[in-house]
Amino acid sequence: MAYTKRNDGRKFDETRPIEAKVGVIKRADGSAYFKIGKTIAYAAVYGPRELYPRFLKNPEGSMLRCHYNMMPFSSVGDRVRPGANRRAKEIAMVTDKSLLPVVELGNFPNSVVDVFIELPQTDAGTRCAGICAASMALADAGIPMKGMVAAVSIGRVDDKLVVDLDYSEESYEGGTVADIPMAVVSTTEEISLLQMDGEISKEQLKTAVEMAKQACSKIDKIQRDALKKKYEVKNE
Amino acid sequence: MGKLLVEDKTIATPGEKLAEGMDFLPDEGTFREKDKILAAGLGLVSINGRLIKVIPVSGRYLPNRGDVIIGKITDILMSGWTIDINSSYNAILSVKEATDFIRRDADLTKYYDIGDYIITKIVMVTSQCLVDVSMKGPGVRKLTGGRVIKVNAHKVPRIIGKRGSMVSMIKNATECNIIVGQNGVVWINGSPENEIIVINTIRKIEQEAHISGLTERIREFLEKTTKKKIEIVKVE
Numbered sequence: 001m002a003y004t005k006r007n008d009g010r011k012f013d014e015t016r017p018i019e020a021k022v023g024v025i026k027r028a029d030g031s032a033y034f035k036i037g038k039t040i041a042y043a044a045v046y047g048p049r050e051l052y053p054r055f056l057k058n059p060e061g062s063m064l065r066c067h068y069n070m071m072p073f074s075s076v077g078d079r080v081r082p083g084a085n086r087r088a089k090e091i092a093m094v095t096d097k098s099l100l101p102v103v104e105l106g107n108f109p110n111s112v113v114d115v116f117i118e119l120p121q122t123d124a125g126t127r128c129a130g131i132c133a134a135s136m137a138l139a140d141a142g143i144p145m146k147g148m149v150a151a152v153s154i155g156r157v158d159d160k161l162v163v164d165l166d167y168s169e170e171s172y173e174g175g176t177v178a179d180i181p182m183a184v185v186s187t188t189e190e191i192s193l194l195q196m197d198g199e200i201s202k203e204q205l206k207t208a209v210e211m212a213k214q215a216c217s218k219i220d221k222i223q224r225d226a227l228k229k230k231y232e233v234k235n236e
Numbered sequence: 237m238g239k240l241l242v243e244d245k246t247i248a249t250p251g252e253k254l255a256e257g258m259d260f261l262p263d264e265g266t267f268r269e270k271d272k273i274l275a276a277g278l279g280l281v282s283i284n285g286r287l288i289k290v291i292p293v294s295g296r297y298l299p300n301r302g303d304v305i306i307g308k309i310t311d312i313l314m315s316g317w318t319i320d321i322n323s324s325y326n327a328i329l330s331v332k333e334a335t336d337f338i339r340r341d342a343d344l345t346k347y348y349d350i351g352d353y354i355i356t357k358i359v360m361v362t363s364q365c366l367v368d369v370s371m372k373g374p375g376v377r378k379l380t381g382g383r384v385i386k387v388n389a390h391k392v393p394r395i396i397g398k399r400g401s402m403v404s405m406i407k408n409a410t411e412c413n414i415i416v417g418q419n420g421v422v423w424i425n426g427s428p429e430n431e432i433i434v435i436n437t438i439r440k441i442e443q444e445a446h447i448s449g450l451t452e453r454i455r456e457f458l459e460k461t462t463k464k465k466i467e468i469v470k471v472e
Binding site for chain 2: 029030047048049050059102104108109110111139140141142143144145146147148186187223224227228231232
């Protein structure tokens with residue numbers, strides 16, 4: 001049984017419908033909402049602000065500190081235990097590293113920029129949605145940035161390469177599955193996140209990277225439009 | 237021949253291409269990448285001849301030497317006070333800069349106690365963002381009574397208006413005493429009803445600062461809420 005048609009009827013190189021908004025959390029310095037299919041991510045940015053504990057302070061620049069949290073009711077299965085677990089810590093770390101190439105924190109010595117990613121509803125692709133939201137929220141917070149980061153997961157389902165897997169594809173049982181989340185810096189097309197679970201051939205991986213770049217350039221446009229929508233000068 | 241890719245007074249997103257070719261020069265908030273000029277953050281594009289600048293529209297207040305700001309005393313040190321200036325960093329007011337002479341063994345709470353608000357002037361900002369303020373010179377003093385609100389520091393010029401026209405209009409309409417600090421902290425003193433009107437007006441300015449015809453709309457808003465005839469203050 002080969003995978004000839006996607007479960008939700010999308011094309012193989014099509015992402016789920018995306019919705020993006022900026023400035024959704026009033027008390028945060030910057031915030032964003034990113035919805036891709038049924039996966040929803042909120043990101044809130046606070047700072048630059050004073051960093052504690054003090055031994056973490058870096059006199060040569062600011063620190064970027066990401067937090068990732070799936071809300072207890074967010075998954076389809078059991079209740080997710082809130083708080084940091086091994087998985088959440090790892091995702092927070094890779095989110096941090098995927099955003100670092102674009103943010104310029106040299107002008108804020110001894111401080112920290114906190115990024116909180118909350119997921120009220122999940123259907124696979126949460127770290128990618130989180131990175132997309134965080135990138136928009138950082139821009140909204142007025143943090144100096146050389147570019148923006150968009151992320152998407154590319155997967156192999158049986159013999160096909162597909163863009164932006166949902167949960168039904170991630171847990172496909174008719175053949176081999178690989179899930180490769182990737183983050184791409186918009187301006188330079190550098191890849192700042194590449195993880196994988198499952199198995200894939202060398203050639204397919206190369207194609208997957210190209211597919212990710214294309215999908216990310218589309219996501220990048222949606223992110224920028226959302227930012228412009230909030231601030232654009234309106235002349236009546 | 238260089239080519240300009242954006243219009244003046246539009247919003248640029250991080251990493252957005254602003255111009256091509258070597259004819260244009262990168263100013264604040266932009267950087268050059270080979271022959272292109274890119275935006276180094278979210279902001280308003282300002283083109284001045286060959287210079288391209290991106291002015292931030294969001295983010296925390298960055299302390300500048302000479303700024304008159306409103307701060308809150310948060311701690312008392314051996315020879316000075318720590319002041320929260322609504323920024324990423326705290327400011328220090330040293331005993332030497334407070335008044336003429338304070339004895340070594342004096343009780344510093346007699347001058348400024350924790351929780352007091354002061355109008356003060358920034359005298360020095362170091363490369364590591366250590367901020368020194370002074371209570372010497374005209375216009376600086378301790379604030380008593382009234383109430384304090386915080387606004388986006390980048391909207392302060394719109395609240396003040398051209399040569400103070402906007403803030404004088406609100407003052408005349410509401411008979412309140414208003415002081416706008418460069419750091420986005422606003423002190424309002426008047427009758428309780430009028431203070432509320434001032435807060436609502438400032439929130440409206442903050443929201444609609446980017447829409448043209450602001451002064452006229454604020455005048456109408458004030459006329460409606462105060463039920464008085466209000467004229468736009470002409471400042472020569």
